[in-house]
Amino acid sequence: MPHRIAAIQKLTATEPHPERVAMFAIAGDSASGKTTLTKGLVEAIGTHRISSFCTDDYHRYDRKERKNLPFTPLNPECNYLEIMEQHLQLLILGQPILKPKYHHADGTLGRPELFIPSEIVIVEGLFPLWSKLSRATFDVTAYLDPPETVRRAWKIARDTTKRGYTTEQVLSDLEQREPESEKYIRPQRAHADLVISFAPVEGRSSLSATILLRPTVPQPDLHDILTPATRDAAHIKLIRDQDGKPVDALHIHGHAPEAASRLVEEKLWEKIGLGGDIPASLGRISSTERSAPLAIAQLIILHHMIHC
Amino acid sequence: MPHRIAAIQKLTATEPHPERVAMFAIAGDSASGKTTLTKGLVEAIGTHRISSFCTDDYHRYDRKERKNLPFTPLNPECNYLEIMEQHLQLLILGQPILKPKYHHADGTLGRPELFIPSEIVIVEGLFPLWSKLSRATFDVTAYLDPPETVRRAWKIARDTTKRGYTTEQVLSDLEQREPESEKYIRPQRAHADLVISFAPVEGRSSLSATILLRPTVPQPDLHDILTPATRDAAHIKLIRDQDGKPVDALHIHGHAPEAASRLVEEKLWEKIGLGGDIPASLGRISSTERSAPLAIAQLIILHHMIHC
Incomplete structure (x- = not known):
């Protein structure tokens, strides 16, 4: 009803402009x-x-x-x-x-x-x-x-401890969900600006990370972070994505010396510009476990959040 | 974010125009x-x-x-x-x-x-x-x-049978609610196009109704319905509203002969123009009770719904 919509626009137009x-x-x-x-x-x-x-x-x-x-x-x-x-x-x-x-x-x-x-x-x-x-x-x-191997292990660990399922139920659930995962969930990968994959490197227990920084949005400038001093912790490589499109792949090494990873984190934190120390929650997997690649992935996202 | 709002308007503009x-x-x-x-x-x-x-x-x-x-x-x-x-x-x-x-x-x-x-x-x-x-x-x-006397009786009857309260609880509830009813609910009366009051006329058990037909919207034309043939069932009177504004008050007599009430209902139903018989649900208070004033009030509302 156009006249009612107009009446409503008149009433709502006087409200303060919503915050961004x-x-x-x-x-x-x-x-x-x-x-x-x-x-x-x-x-x-x-x-x-x-x-x-x-x-x-x-x-x-x-x-x-x-x-x-x-x-x-x-x-x-x-x-x-x-x-x-x-x-x-x-x-x-x-x-x-x-x-x-x-x-x-x-x-x-x-x-x-x-x-x-x-x-x-x-x-x-x-x-x-x-x-x-x-x-x-x-x-x-x-x-x-x-x-998938990593995700399955994570799903079993979580669903049997926090969601009241047995391991058999989780495995059966994963099998039942697979066709719908392929059809409805995984196609969303194509529409992300960042594709983040945590995975163990062969022979290591700690998880490394690969972050595809797609040119669909302005990505943080990492040239002053990825220097010889941080080479052991992270490097960037121009690759082709699954669909053949060019993309920057940032590799973050889970087995890197702590000092090198910490330097990447600190330089990213400085670039974000919020001041103070790096928040302790970044990289936290549980009350006892911390992952530098997780922290770095979160800092990349945080950079987007503050500067988008 | 104007650019995102524009993107969304572009996407939603192609949807079929919503039904009225x-x-x-x-x-x-x-x-x-x-x-x-x-x-x-x-x-x-x-x-x-x-x-x-x-x-x-x-x-x-x-x-x-x-x-x-x-x-x-x-x-x-x-x-x-x-x-x-x-x-x-x-x-x-x-x-x-x-x-x-x-x-x-x-x-x-x-x-x-x-x-x-x-x-x-x-x-x-x-x-x-x-x-x-x-x-x-x-x-x-x-x-x-x-x-209020009628409403209190209705509230006790309903809340003790359908909502799990005792009579004492309902009475205490009514008392507690009174200041907020006065402050927040009753002021809404001033903003209605129709004010409908069911009440017993002195010495009669059946409920009559008074409907204020305010000039805030076009009201159904009742001149060909309120004739000498329906005089026992309903009449209209120009009065002043609580706030002094002029208003038409339609009085519907609960104690009228059934034939006269039925004639009002039939003429209203004909004016609405949906065809067929008057739906049996109109005027229904319970599985065994029917009220002609309720049916007539509903038919007035129905006329607005179909012809607004």
């Missing part, structure tokens, strides 16, 4: 490291400046209902993706949303929660890069792309 | 008859053309949480009214919403529900006429205004 909301997507399959990466970033910057949610909250069915359905949560049919797109559009306008809530611990859908966008919003999950419309709402996008 | 959604508000205090009136209308037209929801769904706290709070559900603070306004704006654009859900039976907040607007949407509850913005989303608005 910088939006970041971290997409990837189940147990690809999205939450660990996001958590470190949120703690580093503080919830007064950065907030995040998971697109799993848009699940249409709870765990019990899904048992009788012919698809897994990796199928768009299993999610309110139109509502997710609507909410993303509201967030970039600085508007609050009443976000649905999926509880991973017991697989239930709970009461919705008010989500007020802060200056920086991270949307992580299976579907942030699903559609042209959802992608248009983000400033910078990342896709987590660990090798 | 006619929006109706039925506001009123707790137990003023909103649900009974709405239910009869929805059943009369069918859920394929008309859908409804209650603004109680936007309660911010569940019944247990409210016990420790210094306000009742009649306080705006106790509701997500900004989100309600946002959802009303989305509905008039024909967009679906993921609507919160309050369960009256046990006072809990449940998982949200997808609500896809049909051609006609009724929004009933405590707050639809709360703000300029919410009011701007409606085509026609009604306020249910029974005398």
Whole structure:
């Protein structure tokens, strides 16, 4: 009704201009490291400046209902993706949303929660890069792309300790999800500005990382960071992406001497320009484990967040 | 971010133009008859053309949480009214919403529900006429205004049978709510196009109705319905409203001969122009009780819905 829409525009036009909301997507399959990466970033910057949610909250069915359905949560049919797109559009306008809530611990859908966008919003999950419309709402996008062997190990470790599944259930789940992962999740890799893969280098237990820095957005200038002094920790190489397109691949060595990795971190932190020390949450895998490649990946993302 | 908003407008502009959604508000205090009136209308037209929801769904706290709070559900603070306004704006654009859900039976907040607007949407509850913005989303608005004695009797009857309260709890609740009813609910009466009051006439048990037909919207032309043949069932009188403004008051006599009331109903139904018989759901109070004044009030609203 044009006259009512005009009346509403008149009423809302007097509201103060919404603050700029910088939006970041971290997409990837189940147990690809999205939450660990996001958590470190949120703690580093503080919830007064950065907030995040998971697109799993848009699940249409709870765990019990899904048992009788012919698809897994990796199928768009299993999610309110139109509502997710609507909410993303509201967030970039600085508007609050009443976000649905999926509880991973017991697989239930709970009461919705008010989500007020802060200056920086991270949307992580299976579907942030699903559609042209959802992608248009983000400033910078990342896709987590660990090798399947690594992801499977992570998924078993997490789902059997935090989500109440047995190892057999997780393995059966992985098998059941594979066709939908191929069809709906992995194609999102093509639409990310950063593709991040944590993987062990042969013969080493620590994880290294490869970050594809695609020319789809301005990437941080690393020429003054990747010097002979940091050569043992990281190097960049021009390669062809899976689809043949040219891309810069930043390799971060998990087995590097701590001093060299620390130098990369410090130079990146300085370039970001927030001052103070590098936040302790960056690189944190658990209360006892730290990964320099994770910290460096988070610092690259943080650079985008502050300078996009 | 203007460039992202432009990108989104480009993507959404190619969507088919949303169907026209006619929006109706039925506001009123707790137990003023909103649900009974709405239910009869929805059943009369069918859920394929008309859908409804209650603004109680936007309660911010569940019944247990409210016990420790210094306000009742009649306080705006106790509701997500900004989100309600946002959802009303989305509905008039024909967009679906993921609507919160309050369960009256046990006072809990449940998982949200997808609500896809049909051609006609009724929004009933405590707050639809709360703000300029919410009011701007409606085509026609009604306020249910029974005398307090009637409303109290209705509230006790309902809350002790359907909502698990004792009579003492309802009486205490009514007392506690009175200041907030005066401050937040009753002022909405001033913003309705129709003010409907069901009340017994002295010495009679059946309820009569008075409907104020305010000149804020085009009202149905009743001159060919209110004839000598229907004089026993209904008449109209020019009066001054509580605030002194001129208004037409339609009086519908609950004690009228059935034939006369039926004639008013039939002539109104004919004027609405949907064909067929008058739907049996109109005027229904319960499985055994029917009220001609309720049916006539519903037919007046229906006329607005079809011809607004």
